[in-house]
Amino acid sequence: MSDIIRALGELGNRVDARMLELLAVGASKSFQEVVFHQVKAGGKRIRPALTVLFCEAAGGQEKDALTAAAAIELVHNYSLILDDIIDDADLRRNVPTTWKKFGLSFGILASTHYREAIEEAILQSPDPLTISRLIADGIRELIEGERLDVLFEQIPKNVEYVDRHRYREITRSDYETMIGGKTASLIRTACEVGVVCAHGSEALRKAAREFGWKAGIAFQMADDVLDLFAAEEELGKKVGKDIYEHKLGNAVILQALERLPAPDRKSLLEALHASQPTEKQVTKAIAVLRDSGAADQVKKNTEQLVNEARQALSRFPNQKACKLLEGLVTFISQRTF
Amino acid sequence: MSDIIRALGELGNRVDARMLELLAVGASKSFQEVVFHQVKAGGKRIRPALTVLFCEAAGGQEKDALTAAAAIELVHNYSLILDDIIDDADLRRNVPTTWKKFGLSFGILASTHYREAIEEAILQSPDPLTISRLIADGIRELIEGERLDVLFEQIPKNVEYVDRHRYREITRSDYETMIGGKTASLIRTACEVGVVCAHGSEALRKAAREFGWKAGIAFQMADDVLDLFAAEEELGKKVGKDIYEHKLGNAVILQALERLPAPDRKSLLEALHASQPTEKQVTKAIAVLRDSGAADQVKKNTEQLVNEARQALSRFPNQKACKLLEGLVTFISQRTF
16 A cells, blocks of 8 residues: 555656646736645645546556546636635635635636646646646536536535535435546546557557546545544545535445434434534434444445456556556555544 | 728628537536626627638638637636626626626626636637737736736735735736736737638738737726726726726826826826725816826827737738728727727
C-alpha cells in the first residue's frame, strides 16, 4: 500500500505543476492568486493517477497522458469550487473555500476560468476531439448528479422551483443515479481518457469505463461511511456532515432506513428533517446508524464492486500498470483519508 | 434599417431553435425549464448575426455557420447568467433573472450546463479545433473584463481580497481593457468564427477581427449612454443603473470627469461613492452628466469607430453581405433598444 501512496504523491506533483501552468494561461498575476487557491489546497490526485495508469496499461507512456490527466483533475477541482458555493461551505481540507476567501463574484469567475483551463488542456492532448466529447459528457453528468444532490436536501429552500422538485423519498436507484453523476462518471472518464491517450482499442476503452464506473461507486460509498463516522481532524470535514446538511443521499443512511426498527427510524428521520439539528440529535443519529450495522453492509457491497472492477483489468497488455490499478482501487475503497 | 431588423428577427428564430436543441442535450425535462429560461427571455441576437454574415461575406452559406453562431450566442447568454449573479440582478428584459427565479444553486448549475452546450456546438461546427481555441480565448477575455468590472465598483465589498485590489481611479485605458473584455472580445470572436466557418483566409480573419473589435467598442459606448439616459420602460433596465451600481467604468462618466468643473465633478463622485445613493443624488448626477456634453463626445467617438470598422469590410468577396454588416454596425451604434 505504501507503494501506491508514494506513486500517487510523485505523480501528484507532476500533475499539480501542469495544472498551474494551464491555469496561468490568460490570468493576470493577481487573478492567479484566486485561481491557484483550490489546486494548492491539495488532494490525493486519484483521478489523474487513473488516467496515467490506464494509458500505461494500454501500452502508452505517462508523458502521453499527463496533460489530459491534468484536465481531469481540473474538472474535479472545478466541481469542488462550485460545490462549495452550492453547499455554502466555509472550509475544505481545513482551508477556506475559494468563494469564502475571495467572495462570491471571484468564486464564480475562478470556476469559469477553470473550465477554460480544461479546454486548454484538451486542445494540447493527443486526441482533442475524442477527449473533448468525453469530458463534456462527464461534466454534464456531474451537473446532473449535483442537481439531484440539491433536490435530495430535506430542508425547504424558499425557492418555489426547488421546493416543487424536492425529493421526499429517495430510492436506492435515485441514490445510484446521484452518486453515479457526482462521483463515478468523472472516475469513469478519467479511466477511459487514459486509454484514449494511448490510442487504445474500443474494447480497452469499454473495459476502462467498466472499471471506472464500479471503482467510482465504491469510492463514493467509502466516502459516505467516512462522512458519517470519521473523526473531524482526520477528514478535514465535520463529523455527521451529511446529517447537518440534511442529505438523504448517503448509502449508510439509506441502508439503515431499510433495516431499522420504527422508533430508531423515526429519530433518524427527525434529525434529517430538522432545519437546524442540535449536536445531540446528530450524536444520537450517528449512534443509531452505528448500531444498525448498515455501515458493515455498505462495506461489503463496496468490496464486491472492487472485485468486479478488478476483473475488467484482465484484457490490458501492460499487467504491471494493472497491478498498480488494483492497489489503487483497493486503497480508495478502504480509505481512511 | 427595417431590413436589418427583419433580417435579425428571422435569423434570430433559427438561432434560438438551434440553441434550445443544444441546451436540451443531457438535460432532464425539469432541468430544461431552468436552462431554457435565459434564452427564452429573448435578445436581439446581434452576435450570431455577425457570425452568419461574416461567413456569407467570406463566401460561405448560412447553414455552414448556424451552429457556430448558436455557440457564440450561448457564450453571451452564459455570461449574462453569471453577470446577473455577480451583480445581484433581479430582472433582465423585464423578467426575473435565472438565479432569482430558480435560486443560486440552480443558477450556477444552469451556467455550467451552458458551457457544455457551447462545447456541443463547437464539436458540431465545421472546424472544431480552431473554433474551440477562439471561443476559449474569448471566454477568458470575458472573465478578465468581468473581473475588472467587479474591481471598478466603488463600494467596499467586505472581502479582503476584493477591497485590496479595488481600483480607486480608472483611466481611459483601464476602461478600454474592461469593455474590450466584457463586450468587444466576444463580438470580435463572433466575426472571426464566421470567416472560419467559410474556411476563409487568414487575411479575411484578420479583417473580421478588426471590424469586430471596433464595432464592439462602439456597441459598448452606445450601451453606456443608454445605461445612463434611456427611459426605464424602453430599456428594461433601471435608469442611472451604473450610478446605483457605483460603476466608474462608463464612457460618459469618464468623459464627464475629464471636463466637468470642480463642484460638479465633486457631486458626481459623491453619488458614485455613496453606499446607497438616493434617487435625488442620482437625478442630480444624471443632470450634471447631461449638461457636461460628455454624451455627445462619446457619440462622436462611437461614429469614428463605426467608420473605421466599415473600412475593414472592403476585402470581402461577397459585398452584398457586407452591406448588411454596414447596416448592422450602424444600427448597434445608434441603438435605442
